Amino acid sequence: MKFLIAIGSKEYSGPTLELGMRVAKAFNAAVDIVYVGDKISAFSTSEVILAQENLENWELDRQGVDVLQWAFEYLVENKYIHSESDGGEFNTDKLVQTDDDRCEVHLEGRMTQEVGLILRNGDIIQQLRDEVKRSNIDVTIIGASKKRRMIHDLIQYIDSSIFVVKNYDRDRDYKLLLAVNDAPNTKKALKYGVRVAEAFELDVNAITISDSKEFRSDYRNASKWADKFLRRAGVDHSVNLVHGKFISLMNETAGDDHIIVMGNSTKSPLTKFFTGSKPLTVCEECNCPALIVK
Amino acid sequence: MLGFSNQTIADLLYWVTRKKWLIAAFAISIFLFYIPSPETLSPEGHRTLIIVVIALILIIGEVIPLPAVAILILILEVVFGIDTPNGVATSFMSDAVFFIMGSLMMAVAIVSQGLDKRLALGIIKLTGNKTWRIVFGFVAISSILSSFIGEHTVAAMMLPVALTLIRNTSDDQKAVHRLSTILLFSIAYGCAMGSIGTPSGGGRNVIMIGYISEFGLGNISYLEWIKYAYPMLLLEIPIAVALLWMTFKPEQRILDSAVRKLKVKVTKAGEMTGNQMMAIGIFILVFLGWVFLSPYLGLGIVALIGVFLYLSFGLIEWQDINRNTNWGVILLFGAAISLGIQMKETGAAEWVATQSINGMSMVIDDLGFMQWFISVFLTGILTNFLSNAATVAVLGPVVLDMGGNPIILGISTSIASAFAYLTIVASPTCMIIHSSGLVKSSDYLKAGWKLFVISIILLFLISNLYWPYLS
Numbered sequence: 027m028k029f030l031i032a033i034g035s036k037e038y039s040g041p042t043l044e045l046g047m048r049v050a051k052a053f054n055a056a057v058d059i060v061y062v063g064d065k066i067s068a069f070s071t072s073e074v075i076l077a078q079e080n081l082e083n084w085e086l087d088r089q090g091v092d093v094l095q096w097a098f099e100y101l102v103e104n105k106y107i108h109s110e111s112d113g114g115e116f117n118t119d120k121l122v123q124t125d126d127d128r129c130e131v132h133l134e135g136r137m138t139q140e141v142g143l144i145l146r147n148g149d150i151i152q153q154l155r156d157e158v159k160r161s162n163i164d165v166t167i168i169g170a171s172k173k174r175r176m177i178h179d180l181i182q183y184i185d186s187s188i189f190v191v192k193n194y195d196r197d198r199d200y201k202l203l204l205a206v207n208d209a210p211n212t213k214k215a216l217k218y219g220v221r222v223a224e225a226f227e228l229d230v231n232a233i234t235i236s237d238s239k240e241f242r243s244d245y246r247n248a249s250k251w252a253d254k255f256l257r258r259a260g261v262d263h264s265v266n267l268v269h270g271k272f273i274s275l276m277n278e279t280a281g282d283d284h285i286i287v288m289g290n291s292t293k294s295p296l297t298k299f300f301t302g303s304k305p306l307t308v309c310e311e312c313n314c315p316a317l318i319v320k
Numbered sequence: 321m322l323g324f325s326n327q328t329i330a331d332l333l334y335w336v337t338r339k340k341w342l343i344a345a346f347a348i349s350i351f352l353f354y355i356p357s358p359e360t361l362s363p364e365g366h367r368t369l370i371i372v373v374i375a376l377i378l379i380i381g382e383v384i385p386l387p388a389v390a391i392l393i394l395i396l397e398v399v400f401g402i403d404t405p406n407g408v409a410t411s412f413m414s415d416a417v418f419f420i421m422g423s424l425m426m427a428v429a430i431v432s433q434g435l436d437k438r439l440a441l442g443i444i445k446l447t448g449n450k451t452w453r454i455v456f457g458f459v460a461i462s463s464i465l466s467s468f469i470g471e472h473t474v475a476a477m478m479l480p481v482a483l484t485l486i487r488n489t490s491d492d493q494k495a496v497h498r499l500s501t502i503l504l505f506s507i508a509y510g511c512a513m514g515s516i517g518t519p520s521g522g523g524r525n526v527i528m529i530g531y532i533s534e535f536g537l538g539n540i541s542y543l544e545w546i547k548y549a550y551p552m553l554l555l556e557i558p559i560a561v562a563l564l565w566m567t568f569k570p571e572q573r574i575l576d577s578a579v580r581k582l583k584v585k586v587t588k589a590g591e592m593t594g595n596q597m598m599a600i601g602i603f604i605l606v607f608l609g610w611v612f613l614s615p616y617l618g619l620g621i622v623a624l625i626g627v628f629l630y631l632s633f634g635l636i637e638w639q640d641i642n643r644n645t646n647w648g649v650i651l652l653f654g655a656a657i658s659l660g661i662q663m664k665e666t667g668a669a670e671w672v673a674t675q676s677i678n679g680m681s682m683v684i685d686d687l688g689f690m691q692w693f694i695s696v697f698l699t700g701i702l703t704n705f706l707s708n709a710a711t712v713a714v715l716g717p718v719v720l721d722m723g724g725n726p727i728i729l730g731i732s733t734s735i736a737s738a739f740a741y742l743t744i745v746a747s748p749t750c751m752i753i754h755s756s757g758l759v760k761s762s763d764y765l766k767a768g769w770k771l772f773v774i775s776i777i778l779l780f781l782i783s784n785l786y787w788p789y790l791s
Contacts, residue, residue: 089757
């Protein structure tokens with residue numbers, strides 16, 4: 027498996043990097059950590075590249091290298107990578123320009139597979155889309171954005187599972203909240219959820235929410251299957267069938283001390299574009315990390 | 321849905337959301353194509369204006385690559401029957417395009433010589449370690465240098481000097497935010513202000529000189545332009561310094577340790593090398609060529625002679641020039657100039673000029689002021705969203721068809737296109753300082769709007785009180 031962790035700054039991306047690396051470790055996945063810098067106007071591309079190349083003559087780093095350096099230091103400090111050959115220092119000379127708007131360096135992983143540090147420039151959705159396609163990414167991990175459109179675009183247009191890290195605090199005791207229904211993505215969400223729960227030693231709350239008081243047999247069967255799956259996996263769990271409004275119940279149950287895992291909606295992209303979807307609303311409204319499995 | 325997978329529909333939706341301006345451009349152009357031409361506008365003029373609308377939307381939206389916009393302009397000029405293929409090809413290549421090509425190539429050659437370290441030493445020797453003196457030095461040196469060698473060349477050379485000072489002051493970006501902002505804006509605004517000083521300061525100046533000459537409205541020599549524009553440049557330097565200082569009062573008033581570290585760093589560069597002296601010598605030759613030979617050879621050909629010399633003396637490799645020259649921009653400026661010429665020839669420029677004056681006559685009585693205001697204000701606004709050279713290429717023919725003194729209106733327009741202070745995308749220099757990651761987009765407006773307004777007032781005073789004595 028391969029994970030992509032998008033980071034933006036030292037100040038705000040700490041929780042995203044920490045949670046992302048811990049989850050990647052749980053899956054024993056290869057990891058790419060990407061920093062996406064601002065889009066450069068087409069009128070100025072060559073001029074900006076010329077200025078950035080000139081900075082190298084002064085041994086000054088371009089925008090974003092300091093953020094990758096900080097990520098590198100985090101990886102060394104937490105023993106995610108072997109860094110003996112570089113003496114624990116981030117060597118910017120090893121950043122290889124692979125495209126006009128992309129450069130990368132690969133590091134040997136210790137607790138995960140290979141770790142790549144990538145610097146990109148441009149529209150963030152376009153750049154993440156390109157990176158996901160280029161490296162066959164399974165899960166993209168990113169910090170929460172205040173822009174509603176951003177979460178929509180991530181879930182709608184990025185062809186991988188999306189983990190939105192919102193309000194994560196390493197000192198808080200978390201539980202895992204699994205949203206279970208009859209949708210095809212639920213089974214994959216359960217598998218992902220179990221891996222995360224095992225790695226973080228979390229209790230799992232598998233919740234099935236119905237709009238009406240009468241539970242459809244599909245929902246009941248899904249809940250039973252989840253119960254069986256979690257029991258076989260040996261995870262401490264509870265299974266609940268509740269009725270009410272999906273979003274308000276999820277929000278209420280999750281609070282700020284759950285990690286939500288749920289399958290992506292199977293509605294048509296056109297419908298999702300105009301009317302939204304449950305995963306999108308969960309990511310927007312809930313005040314905790316949420317993994318949307320595709 | 322219709323047998324398409326969800327992934328295909330999602331990809332299609334993504335394309336539509338990202339290309340909405342492309343779709344809008346074509347929808348608007350189809351609508352404009354089928355509405356009848358106004359009585360006072362020829363059908364060719366009508367179709368030329370449709371191309372202008374499409375080009376503006378596509379350039380501002382940046383939804384397709386710039387070379388694609390350039391190619392589309394040329395195709396539509398022929399397909400719409402505005403000119404013959406040979407006519408379009410002739411209008412596409414001009415001395416102004418040669419100049420833009422030559423100056424972009426020379427920028428690569430000059431920046432790669434490592435002269436910036438000498439420049440840094442020179443500035444620090446002049447200014448000492450007081451922050452306000454350094455800011456003054458940055459604005460003044462950036463302005464004066466960019467008036468001769470082009471703004472982005474100077475910005476690329478000055479950026480490392482500023483960043484070295486900032487990083488030697490503190491590693492904590494928050495602690496030096498205002499210092500970073502004032503130093504970086506000193507470069508960006510200094511370069512923008514300087515680019516008005518001589519014709520070689522920016523491609524747009526050469527485009528305007530080309531239009532004035534091509535439309536038979538007069539000839540402006542290199543030195544004549546300096547007489548018109550340089551006083552404005554010199555007056556703007558202290559104004560810009562004062563505005564920047566009042567807007568971003570830096571945390572550190574003295575940069576003692578940072579200046580010392582910078583001196584140590586640049587002193588390591590050693591004595592000036594033979595190549596550096598040769599590079600300066602070639603540029604002096606090019607400058608003399610612009611002053612004395614451009615009436616016979618053209619500014620563009622003189623710039624290309626400079627490139628030829630840099631390449632022939634081995635001061636730069638062709639691969640480096642090829643890699644760092646924005647060929648897409650050159651194509652686009654060629655196409656924009658071609659479009660400007662078609663606007664003039666089809667009467668579209670005159671029609672837009674007349675409509676603008678009629679529209680504004682309800683608000684302003686004085687015809688002379690109205691002509692000046694429309695050209696300067698419209699150019700000033702458009703240049704902050706479009707490239708300044710593209711702005712002049714498109715608006716130039718309109719301005720020159722407004723009546724009044726074409727030299728005053730033409731130079732005013734060209735100077736106003738340098739008032740690119742308000743947005744990141746306004747000019748390559750704004751983009752270069754933004755790429756450092758140390759200035760926020762809101763910072764551009766903070767000082768930019770004040771400088772924008774003061775520049776317009778200053779231009780009004782100079783063009784009314786000083787320029788009439790030159791004609």
